[in-house]
Amino acid sequence: MSEHGTTREELHLRQLDLRFYSRSDGLYEVEGRLVDQKRHAFRRQLATEDTPAGVPLHDIVVRLVVDESLVVHDAQAKMQATPFTVCKGAADTLAPLKGLRIGPGWNKQVRDLL
Secondary structure, three states: OOOOOOOOOEEEEEEEEEEEEEEEOOOEEEEEEEEEEEEOOOEEEOOEEOOOOOEEEEEEEEEEEEEHHHHHHEEEEEEEOOOOOHOOOOOOOOHHOOOOOOOOOOHHHHHOOO
16 A cells, blocks of 8 residues: 555566676677566457466567677577567567677667667
């Protein structure tokens, strides 16, 4: 209960987890994970059965390998849970990031490429 006497119910949880690693080969890894969960059973579009509460709607891991100059050497994604089967194909779309440098204009470059 809040300080004003009202109650609230969590409907959706989005967790973002970012981790940074130094590798033995002198490169660095940045790993991000996004998990979306509903706190109640729900029916996805085109589904014939409900998805139980707490089952991830999205569970996506993205990993970038960069050097000291922030040039991308590798980019990978794992689509561990997605709302639709076709979404799993998005994991293969990060290859164009290889060779780009993270810095000014990075967001625009990523939007243009992906």
